Amino acid sequence: MVGIPNIGRALDRVVATAQNGLEVIRMGGLDxxxxxxxxxxxxxxxxxxxxxxxxxxxxxxxxxxxxxxxxxxxxxxxxxxxxxxxxxxxxxxxxxxxxxxxxxxxxxxxxxxxxxxxxxxxxxxxxxxxxxxxxxxxxxxxxxxxxxxxxxxxxxxxxxxxxxxxxxxxxxxxxxxxxxxxxxxxxxxxxxxxxxxxxxxxxPGWLARTGFQLLDPVKAARSRIDFLLQLHDRDALLPREDQRRFLEADGWVxxxxxxxxxxxxxxxxxxxxxxxxxxxxxxxxxxxxxxxxxxxxxxxxxxxxxxxxxxxxxxxxxxxxxxxxxxxxxxxxxxxxxxxxxxxxxxxxxxxxxxxxxxxxxxxxxxxxxxxxKSVGSGVSLSSRLTHGLGAFADAGAGVSREVVHAAGSFRRTSQAVIRESVRTLPRLMRLGQIQAGTRISLGKLMSENAERAGHRELFLFEDRVLSHFEVNRRIDNVVRGLIQCGVRPGEHVGVMMETRPSALVAIAALSRLGAVVVPLPPDADLARMLRLADVVVVIADPASLEQCVEHAERVLVLGGGDVRSIPGADGDRIIDMEQIDPDQVKVPSWYRRDPGLGGDLAAILFTSAGGTVQQWPITNHRWAMSAFGAASATAMTDNDTVYCLTPLHHASGLLTTLGATVVGGSRIALSSGVEPESFAREVYRYGITVVSYTWTMMGDIVRDPELAITEHNPIRQFIGSGMPAGLWADVNARFPNAGVIEFFATPDGAAILANVAGTKIGSVGRALPETNRVRVAAWDVTEERFQLDARGFVREAGSDEVGLLLAQTRQRYESGATVLRDVFGQHDRWETSGQLVRRDVDGDHWLMGSVHGVIKSADGPIFPQPINAALSLHPDVDQVVVYPVGTAGSQLAVAVVSPRVRTNALTVSSLRVALAGLSAAERPHIIWAVDEIPLSHSYRPLADSFRAQGLPKPSARVWYRDDNGRYRRLTRTVLAEKEWILSSAESPQQVRSF
Known part of the structure; x- marks a missing residue:
């Protein structure tokens, strides 16, 4: 009789289970x-x-x-x-x-x-x-x-x-x-x-629910088992029934x-x-x-x-x-x-x-x-997983392995990073190595490829506007039609004077797509001479540059909006507003071929100033591709990156490195409304900038601004460019400790392309990029300006830390614009001269010393400007530095001009001497001249022209000379009259008497 109550309770449990189960089946849950x-x-x-x-x-x-x-x-x-x-x-x-x-x-x-x-x-x-x-x-x-x-x-x-x-x-x-x-x-x-x-x-909703449950299948299964085991006990289930029904059915859309x-x-x-x-x-x-x-x-x-x-x-x-x-x-x-x-x-x-x-x-x-x-693990501890029932399934997953097997995980992540970089980089290097004279390659072609592959993705970011690859590509095609309407032909040299804006990038890409030669024009140079040197008749200008171009160019095509009707000569012939051309009404001629550029074709002509003389750099499509693919590989550029294009497009760093690497990497291009701290801080966050381009001292006012509104939590991972002084480089590293600096260097003809990829040696230009031309340093007699030969009669290679001439080995015979030497280090070799003196350290990294013609030939021996510039720029109170010679060869003086970061007389001769302590007395400047400000070019390069024109500085409390013991003393009129070496180095006796 004792078992009867137990049997009754069991029957009640079965009945309750059946009733509740039927209700769940019919209604989806308990009421x-x-x-x-x-x-x-x-x-x-x-x-x-x-x-x-x-x-x-x-x-x-x-x-x-x-x-x-x-x-x-x-x-x-x-x-x-x-x-x-x-x-x-x-x-x-x-x-x-x-x-x-x-x-x-x-x-x-x-x-x-x-x-x-x-x-x-x-x-x-x-x-x-x-x-x-x-x-x-x-x-x-x-x-x-x-x-x-x-x-x-x-x-x-x-x-x-x-x-x-x-x-x-x-x-x-x-x-x-x-x-x-x-x-x-x-x-x-x-x-x-x-x-x-x-x-x-x-x-669908059911799949969303299933996916959520699969993230924790053990817990989901346990919840269902618990529900079934308690299905007889309605009172126990009701408090959690609304929650269960939400998770199991009602809560998913x-x-x-x-x-x-x-x-x-x-x-x-x-x-x-x-x-x-x-x-x-x-x-x-x-x-x-x-x-x-x-x-x-x-x-x-x-x-x-x-x-x-x-x-x-x-x-x-x-x-x-x-x-x-x-x-x-x-x-x-x-x-x-x-x-x-x-x-x-x-x-x-x-x-x-x-x-x-x-x-x-x-x-x-x-x-x-x-x-x-660089945290390890997800933040979900092993004990939390165990305590909260995520169980063995999750414990066996990758998340726990991060914490339990940290060392193994670190090795695994390192290996994956290497593999990932290889997968991304190797195809670029392979393609670069395959480019020949007859290979179709150009800026326009790469942009077409990007549009075909990822047309819907963003490309240009500017003033809160976003343009996709497809939209930009369509705009390029429309500008090409406008150029055709204006009579521009493939191979024609066309100047471009525009601020760094979307319309400027489109104009350059359109000229490339048409097969014309791009001639970017800096606004602060001798425009008439540049047009003559590059054989330019037609110039594309934005409204801001229009008046300057009209003064010198035969025809000006205006792109980028604005009212040009008020400009004299805006008759639709000499000055043409391209925005008024309807591309749909332009008949495309039979000769037009889209992106016809070959590796050996001339793509662009850039300009440089050597000794105050404007010279042109011819750039073939192959040269451009070498820089573009090399820079993209060196910077590991991907479509995850947003590149802040601050660099002027008339500068080699802007056209070859910044724009080139961005296009090769499929990255987004963010264009700035101005290079100043407030806009920089705002746009870095708004655009999500990961890579910042620069030239020369461009970053100075930004990183040295104490009010710069950027915290250590910012997306920047890399600064890329050329010409950054060593002191500014150190400041960038200090201000952005989580970002690197990759300094590029290319010879004027583009034969040698070097980069300090590791970024650990401030001031070094590093080594030749993979798949670009091999470089060697030839022993060079600085005084006689000729190679030094070995016993066989070939050129001797310079040893470690020996100053020599940088040469680049050419593999293509179609390049032009450089002096090509044969049988240099051995029979049948071919090397292009760079005109740049460098030293190569024991690790194989290169350091610029200056140009062949920029060496200051003093009575004490040669003085190289670059080491002086680097040493003085590292002074904590120095802003800009320029070095120039005074006098005639063999008796020249080296004059170093410095400007302070704060416009005060904070610079002292003792602190400047300490800054130069790493150089021997014979390597230091003869005269140091502190001025309030050193002018900058449009590309932020410090300019020495106005100081060079003055020759020796007038004696003052801010001018010091190097005495016979290597110490610096104030230059006075008395000292100037007594020092024969100063008199002999002066341009003329009248120059000294005028002081």
């Missing part, structure tokens, strides 16, 4: 009797319905907008009515609103929604709420909803946004992908899916394909939540423009929004005060469940009240710590 929290739809649009909760009990509190992720129903904030987000917020005096995007598969046009559509919708809602309540809005977002909140705040530049609160919302996405998946594998896969899968299909593709492309492949420069409706956006305070909830067992990724907001938004609240939960537990009811939402309410000035700072928050730049 909990709960009712959704009341709300009123305040606004509807094709994109959303805006809910305002507790419409009959408005508390007049601060308005808060809750944003769900794309794949989760808006009901996530009301899963458990008495313990859900909207109820707790309302109970604490907050006015909760929720944006309901609906399910895209059930909305008209929903499956065509883009990521930008969501951001713009949120921005519109903020305006609506602000208009309704008269108060700024607090944004709250879970998971991707938090990403939306960040992006909308950045899009609005924090206007009418009081604060941001996010839950498990990743910012530095590639720092910690779900389950520790490696970024170098997932980023290419994400790009593949964005370009080839999600542009055709979407993700479809993802539109375009929105997923954009998410993957911008925020996974390119990780632009951190770097900035993402695009919302043709506007450039960066989280760096978020200025409102941020509270991020972090789950220490969250394997989706991992702590390292979430804390990326600290780096991405340096101007925002960032706080965090760490909870012992996974991703979903941050917003739904007992922990969220007890901690997340009460803390959020206290946070909002604190921001409103009506409550104290919450106990559960703390300032967010800096994320280590």
């Amino acid at each position: 909990t009797g709960t009712q959704p929290t009341p709300f009123r739809v305040e606004e509807t649009s094709p994109m959303y319905r805006l809910r305002r909760y507790f419409p009959d009990d408005l508390n007049g509190g601060p308005p808060a907008l809750l944003i769900p992720p794309m794949m989760v129903s808006a009901n996530v904030y009301d899963v458990t009515p008495h313990n859900g987000a909207v109820s707790i917020l309302h109970a604490n005096g907050i006015d909760p609103w929720v944006v309901d995007f609906g399910s895209p598969d059930q909305e008209a046009g929903g499956m065509e929604r883009t990521l930008a559509d969501h951001i713009v919708a949120i921005s519109e809602i903020i305006d609506l709420m602000h208009e309704e309540t008269g108060r700024p809005v607090h944004l709250i977002g879970y998971s991707q909803g938090g990403m939306f909140a960040y992006q909308a705040a950045a899009f609005r530049r924090s206007e009418q946004i009081a604060s941001l609160t996010t839950f498990g919302s990743p910012v530095d996405v590639l720092a910690a992908l779900p389950l520790g998946l490696p970024a170098n594998v997932m980023a290419p896969l994400a790009e593949l899916f964005a370009d080839n899968v999600f542009n055709r299909i979407a993700i 479809a993802w539109s394909g375009p929105a997923i593709a954009e998410l993957l492309r911008q925020f996974v492949v390119h990780n632009r939540m951190v770097s900035g420069g993402f695009v919302i409706r043709d506007s450039l956006v960066t989280l760096a423009e978020i200025t409102c305070p941020v509270l991020a909830f972090v789950g220490d067992a969250d394997d989706i929004g991992q702590p390292v990724a979430v804390r990326g907001i600290k780096r991405a938004a340096p101007r925002a005060q960032a706080y965090e609240s760490v909870l012992p939960v996974g991703h979903f537990g941050l917003v739904v469940g007992s922990t969220s009811g007890a901690h997340s939402w009460p803390t959020t309410s206290q946070w909002i009240l604190w921001q409103e000035g009506t409550g104290p700072i919450p106990d559960e928050i703390a300032p967010m710590p800096d994320n280590p730049e």
Whole structure:
């Protein structure tokens, strides 16, 4: 009889299980009797319905907008009515609103929604709420909803946004992908899916749910088993039934394909939540423009929004005060469940009240710590995974291996980095090595290839405008038609005088596509002489350069807008406004071939000034390609990069290195409105600049500005250019410790291309780039200006640290414009002379000493300008340096002119002498002359012409001479009259008497 009650209880359990199971099968779950929290739809649009909760009990509190992720129903904030987000917020005096995007598969046009559509919708809602309540809005977002909140705040530049609160919302996405998946594998896969899968299909709600569960299959299986085991106990199941039904069925909505593709492309492949420069409706956006305070909830067992990724907001938004609240939960537990009811939402309410000035700072928050730049692991500890049931499956994954096997992981990541660089670099080098005289290669052709391969991607960023490869390519084709209409033919030399703007790049590319020769014209040189040297009849100008060009050119084609009718001669013949030409009305002649340029064809003519004389540099397509492919490989340029093109296009560094490497790398090109600290700081974040181009001293005023509004958390990884003084280089390294400097050097004919790729030796120009011409240093007699020979009669190669002449070995016979020597180091070799003196150190790196004709030939022996320039530029108070000779060969004096960083008399002779301590007395300048300012060229090169014209400086308290003991003393009139070596070096006796 004892077993009868047990049998009865067993039967009751079976019956209860059957009843509850039948209800689950029929209704999808148990009837909990709960009712959704009341709300009123305040606004509807094709994109959303805006809910305002507790419409009959408005508390007049601060308005808060809750944003769900794309794949989760808006009901996530009301899963458990008495313990859900909207109820707790309302109970604490907050006015909760929720944006309901609906399910895209059930909305008209929903499956065509883009990521930008969501951001713009949120921005519109903020305006609506602000208009309704008269108060700024607090944004709250879970998971991707938090990403939306960040992006909308950045899009609005924090206007009418009081604060941001996010839950498990990743910012530095590639720092910690779900389950520790490696970024170098997932980023290419994400790009593949964005370009080839999600542009055709979407993700239905059931697949979103399945994907979420697969991220933690052990926990999902355990939850189902627990539910089945307790199916007989209705009272035990009811408290969690609403949450279970939400996760198992009701909480998931479809993802539109375009929105997923954009998410993957911008925020996974390119990780632009951190770097900035993402695009919302043709506007450039960066989280760096978020200025409102941020509270991020972090789950220490969250394997989706991992702590390292979430804390990326600290780096991405340096101007925002960032706080965090760490909870012992996974991703979903941050917003739904007992922990969220007890901690997340009460803390959020206290946070909002604190921001409103009506409550104290919450106990559960703390300032967010800096994320280590090279952190190990995801931030989800092994103990957290074990404690919170992520179990053996996750423990065996890549995420745990980062922490348990750190050494092995480090080796693996290093190996992957090497392999990844090889995969990216080798094809470029192979293509460069295959370019021959008859190979079709040109700037225009490479831009055509990029447009065919990635036409939809951004190319030009300028003044908040974004142009894709396709749009730029179409503009190039239209300009080509305009050039044809204006009578420009293939092979014709066409000048280009334009500021560095999109229209200038388009003009250069269009001339390349037509097969004409580009002649970039610097605005601060002898224009008439340059036009004559380069045989230029037609010049393309922007409106700002028009008057200067009209004065010297026979015909001027105006590109880039502006009213040219007021210019004398603007009759449509001598001055033609190309913007008025309709490309569709231009008949393309039969001779036109798109991108006809061959490797041996002349592509461009650049200019240089040697000894005050303007000389031309002929650049073939092969020479251009050598620089472009070499620079792209040296800088590891990819389509992840955004290059800040500050370099003038008439400078070799701008046309060959910056533009060339950017096109080869498929990178974005950001053009600046001006080179000054304020715009630099603003645009680095807005564009997401990763690579900055420069020439000479261009970066001086920027990096030395104490008010420069750039923190250590910025996206810049590389500075590339040529001519940077050693002192400025050191300052760049100090100001941007996480970025490198790659200094390029190319000989005037382009035969030798060197780069300091490692960037560790300040002032060195490094070594020849792979697959470019081999270089050697020939022993050179500086005084006699001739080679030194060995016992066989061949030229002797200079030893380590011996000054010699740089030569480049030519492999192509079609190059022109340089002196080619044969049988130099051995029989049948061919070498081009560079005219540049260098020394090669024991590691094989090269250091410039100056040009052959720039050596100062003093009575004490040769003096090289470059070491003097480098030594003085490293002086902490020196801004610019120029060195020039005075006198005749054999008795010349070396004069070093320095200007201070601050316009005071802070420079002292003792400190300048210390700066020169690394040079022997015979290598130092005879005279040091401190001036207020040294003029700069249009490419920021310090100019010595005005000082050279004066010869010896007049005696003053700011002029010092080197005495017989190598010390510097003030140059007075008495000293000037007594020193025979000064008198003998003067241009004429009258020059001395005039002092």
